[in-house]
Amino acid sequence: MKLTEKKRKDILEAAIQEFREQGFPAARVNRIAELAEVSKRTLYKHFESKELLFAAITDILLDEIAAMPKLHFRSDLPLREQLIAAVRNYVGHLTGEQYMGLNRLVMSELLRDQELAQAFFAKAAMQDGPISGLIGEAMQAGALREAEPGFAAGQLLSMVKHFLVWPQFLMGAKAEVDPDAVIADCVDMFLVHYRSED
Known part of the structure; x- marks a missing residue:
């Protein structure tokens, strides 16, 4: 698996965890990036918004x-x-x-x-x-x-x-x-x- 694919997978898994724990409206992008161990900039490079991440x-x-x-x-x-x-x-x-x-x-x-x-x-x-x-x-x-x-x-x-x-x-x-x-x-x-x- 390429590094970019792994980062995308890690971001999705972190988002699933954050959305489950906080619900979509209260979920924080900073927390998703932290859980995925990527920068916020890297997260936005893969997903331009929280809505696209949920999609x-x-x-x-x-x-x-x-x-x-x-x-x-x-x-x-x-x-x-x-x-x-x-x-x-x-x-x-x-x-x-x-x-x-x-x-x-x-x-x-x-x-x-x-x-x-x-x-x-x-x-x-x-x-x-x-x-x-x-x-x-x-x-x-x-x-x-x-x-x-x-x-x-x-x-x-x-x-x-x-x-x-x-x-x-x-x-x-x-x-x-x-x-x-x-x-x-x-x-x-x-x-x-x-x-x-x-």
């Missing part, structure tokens, strides 16, 4: 989802099992400690700043998540009735997140439910609605 952190969050392996529909395997495995992996990623902490940090600021929220969700909408990709291919193969894959994936994931992601995100504790049973039930409900009639 770079939101990009990290989006990049983590984009980096998840793309899933492909396999006609030789039961669709139900493919969906269950895909949703299980996705939920595991969302509830991982690093992602969850970063997500809390970003979402707390998005609640405060609607312009930033609109920009963030516009970027997020452009991503083709692994579940929507799998659903889209299943629709093309005729295993699911035709619909907008992103919308269908959103319906499935909203059900699952209600039980397995939001309790942990908001309260810091997993809901007292069997995650495998929840995922299987949600996939079954999804399939009742979207299963191809053919």
